[in-house]
Amino acid sequence: MSEMLRREIPLGLATIIIAILLFDHYVFIEFTRGISAILQDWAVVVVATGAGIGVINIVMRGIGNIQKREAYWYLEIWQIVIMIIVAVTGFIGVYGTHPTYEWIMKNMYLPIDSSIYAMVMFDITSSFYRTFRVRSRDAAVLFVCAIFTMLYNAPITGGIAPTLLIPGKWLLDIPITAAARGFKIVTALGIVGFTIRTMLWHEKPTIGVVE
Amino acid sequence: MSALLRIDRRIVWLIILILIFYPLIYPLGLPIHIEDLTRKYYQAIEDLQPGSLVVTTIDIEAGLWGEQGPQAIATYKHLFDKEGVKFIQVSFYRADCAVLFETMVLSEVDRTKKEYGVEWINMGYLEGKETAMSAFAANFMYPTKDAYGTPLEQLPLMKEMKSMEDVDLFITVQGSGYIDTCLRQLPIPYDIPTVGATMSMGVPDLLTYVEAGMVYGILGGLSGAAQYEYLTGKPGLALRGLDSLSLVHIFLIALVIVINIVYISTRSSGGRE
Numbered sequence: 142m143s144e145m146l147r148r149e150i151p152l153g154l155a156t157i158i159i160a161i162l163l164f165d166h167y168v169f170i171e172f173t174r175g176i177s178a179i180l181q182d183w184a185v186v187v188v189a190t191g192a193g194i195g196v197i198n199i200v201m202r203g204i205g206n207i208q209k210r211e212a213y214w215y216l217e218i219w220q221i222v223i224m225i226i227v228a229v230t231g232f233i234g235v236y237g238t239h240p241t242y243e244w245i246m247k248n249m250y251l252p253i254d255s256s257i258y259a260m261v262m263f264d265i266t267s268s269f270y271r272t273f274r275v276r277s278r279d280a281a282v283l284f285v286c287a288i289f290t291m292l293y294n295a296p297i298t299g300g301i302a303p304t305l306l307i308p309g310k311w312l313l314d315i316p317i318t319a320a321a322r323g324f325k326i327v328t329a330l331g332i333v334g335f336t337i338r339t340m341l342w343h344e345k346p347t348i349g350v351v352e
Numbered sequence: 353m354s355a356l357l358r359i360d361r362r363i364v365w366l367i368i369l370i371l372i373f374y375p376l377i378y379p380l381g382l383p384i385h386i387e388d389l390t391r392k393y394y395q396a397i398e399d400l401q402p403g404s405l406v407v408t409t410i411d412i413e414a415g416l417w418g419e420q421g422p423q424a425i426a427t428y429k430h431l432f433d434k435e436g437v438k439f440i441q442v443s444f445y446r447a448d449c450a451v452l453f454e455t456m457v458l459s460e461v462d463r464t465k466k467e468y469g470v471e472w473i474n475m476g477y478l479e480g481k482e483t484a485m486s487a488f489a490a491n492f493m494y495p496t497k498d499a500y501g502t503p504l505e506q507l508p509l510m511k512e513m514k515s516m517e518d519v520d521l522f523i524t525v526q527g528s529g530y531i532d533t534c535l536r537q538l539p540i541p542y543d544i545p546t547v548g549a550t551m552s553m554g555v556p557d558l559l560t561y562v563e564a565g566m567v568y569g570i571l572g573g574l575s576g577a578a579q580y581e582y583l584t585g586k587p588g589l590a591l592r593g594l595d596s597l598s599l600v601h602i603f604l605i606a607l608v609i610v611i612n613i614v615y616i617s618t619r620s621s622g623g624r625e
Contacts, residue, residue, distance in 0.1 A: 178487065181486060185487060188484075189479040238454070250448065251414045255415055259418065266364060267364065273608050274611070274615050275612050287608075294601060295597070295602060296598045297601070300383025300385050303385060313556065317559075320556075321556040
């Protein structure tokens with residue numbers, strides 16, 4: 142019985158749910174549409190619960206690090222305190238409209254998160270001029286493509302020399318878009334294959350069945 | 353000259369920082385070029401007739417605010433200016449996207465131009481990612497309440513907008529990682545005309561949908577936002593930052609060309625790299 146609970150029932154449930162959702166996508170029947178809607182609502186509940194479990198996990202891990210005095214344990218205290226402040230101010234009144242919450246988001250969260258992304262600039266620029274050296278024929282092709290792409294992306298190019306936009310636009314419209322399209326098709330085929338394998342019980346770890 | 357090959361990266365960074373900050377303080381007014389896809393993005397919103405129903409997803413995380421924030425602000429200013437156009441805003445990517453929309457986008461628009469609940473609704477953030485998108489697309493009443501806790505049945509606009517089938521235009525402002533998910537769940541199954549704004553590096557992703565006739569206009573990064581601000585006649589953050597963008601691009605192009613000229617001449621004369 143425990144074997145069936147651990148293996149057959151989860152896999153069987155997954156197969157039935159996938160089949161209902163797939164059938165509902167292609168065939169309109171009121172009955173299956175209703176069931177599909179209920180299943181999707183429950184899926185949203187499960188995902189949302191995962192977010193809450195994540196918060197509990199962070200707090201428990203932080204408390205463990207503080208107790209054991211791990212490296213930078215005092216930052217765990219700071220993390221938990223900030224998390225509580227943001228959560229409490231977010232819950233006060235209508236969600237996300239408390240002045241303290243808005244102040245934290247506008248003056249702390251936004252600048253800090255933006256700064257982390259902006260710091261990438263230093264790495265990228267130094268990598269750019271060191272990497273794009275014409276060491277071989279392939280490197281030369283890459284170099285030329287990079288120059289034309291950058292010319293296309295530079296706003297001033299269109300204003301002073303529109304002719305220079307043509308090679309960059311061709312690169313973007315033809316080879317880059319073709320590669321992106323190929324990537325999307327491959328990804329979609331992979332998802333379809335993965336779904337079929339899950340329905341046929343060939344992808345067990347996804348459902349939590351470990352053998 | 354070969355010393356250029358070993359240039360200290362801090363000198364490059366300092367020059368870039370100067371090129372970024374100088375035009376922000378003393379704008380240069382460098383010329384810009386309006387791309388076709390940006391014009392189509394603008395035209396798709398401009399051509400909306402009174403009574404048109406629109407769904408927008410502004411899903412910008414804080415880190416992308418510098419590049420995509422102006423896109424969202426300019427789009428919403430345009431929508432609020434369109435008399436009679438009604439819209440629903442919803443976020444699916446992360447909770448902070450809805451908060452940023454509330455604190456950074458809505459604070460820049462004149463909300464008195466439209467009556468809340470009658471002409472526009474903010475659904476806030478819906479947890480569940482792709483599942484939530486699918487559920488929302490089929491039934492707009494699925495969240496039961498808006499971002500401010502008001503039951504949806506009390507909002508008059510919900511009598512007109514019940515699902516994606518009622519929508520005339522779908523607008524999405526997203527980072528590149530989530531745009532495929534958003535498009536395949538929301539507008540494409542219902543054959544809704546779509547325009548999208550994304551980061552510069554996300555434009556190839558959206559171009560595949562343009563080729564397929566599913567997306568009509570694109571705003572690409574800060575440059576796209578600046579072009580859009582120019583078309584709407586409301587200069588903002590993007591146009592201010594465009595001079596910096598242009599100067600940095602030209603500097604990096606010139607630097608890498610010069611370094612390669614020095615590298616090739618050093619190599620051909622038998623020198624060390």
